[in-house]
Amino acid sequence: MGESYFIDQYNQEYSRDIEPMKGGHGDNYYYQLMAAVRRYKGVAEPVAAGPEQTIDLNGGFDQWKQVESSYFDHVGDTYHRDSPGNFAAGPYVNRTGRNDIVESKVARDDRFVYFYVRTAEPLTPYTDPLWMLLFIDADGDHSTGWEGYDLLVNESLRDDRRTSVRAYGRDDWGKPATIDYRYEGNEMMVAVPRKFFGSGKLSFDFHWADGIQKLGDIDEFLLNGDQAPSRRANYHFEE
Known part of the structure; x- marks a missing residue:
């Protein structure tokens, strides 16, 4: 042969x-x-940010219908892989796909930046490891932060209403600050204080990641779980 x-x-x-x-x-x-x-x-021209809008985390998710701009991700990319290899290679097995992220939105007012995310099926429990992480490049400078990301949301969840945001320091993520979030069914929203984004008009990139197996390795964005957008790409928001 x-x-x-x-x-x-x-x-x-x-x-x-x-x-x-x-x-x-x-x-x-x-x-x-x-x-x-x-x-x-x-x-295409960047999507307009639209008017400022306050989101009540105690209110319904229908508030987000007033935010017209959406960021979409591929649907169905969390399927589990179990494929035979060829000769000495393989088999190729990956069952890390968990929450299939399909849509994101951003809103803001003078105090907070609000993030919304929707998945194809109901979200798994927040107690899952490395669950629905949000990476934010707050200053648009890839030379700062971890792989350009200055903020990390949801790395240390307190309970089903309180989560965390961590700012990247000299060589590691800093002490987590408690912030509010809420999830129900296949939707989640979180409020990040605007002070974490510096002064002036907002201009930042963001990236959702769920089901990665460890922090600190950008290859996780290529290999495991689900990313929105895919791999190392980012969404951009600008006032």
Whole structure:
């Protein structure tokens, strides 16, 4: 029986494949492709932030219907993998998919920035490990924070109404500050004090992650759980 060869992936240096790899160049070439396509085809104008709006975390989730702008994610990307390998490789097993994130929204007033997230099915209990994490690049500077993210929400949940936000310091996440959140069915909302975003008009990126297996490793965004948006991409909000 003959062997299998992939000529276009002769080695890492001469590979013609943009598909992400584990280790090595990761998904760098994929993002270079995205950047080139955006330059060639152009991009739509940024979505308008809309008027300020206060969200009552004790109120219903129908408040969010007044926030017109939505950020969407692929549906169905939490399926569990159990695939045979080829020759010495494999099998490939991954059962970390948990909450399938499908939609996000942002609102704000003079005191808080409010985040909303909706999943395809009812959310799992908040006691699950590394549950519905929200990473925020508050200053738009990738050289600050962890992989550019300055704030981490939901890493230390107190109960079903109180969670945490942590700011990244010199080389680690700082002491958690308690903030309010609420979830019911397949929806969740959280209020982050505006002081964490600095002064002036808001301009930040954010990223939801659920079901990653550990903090501190950006490869988790490529491998485990669900990401919104996918992998290392971010959503952007700007006033």
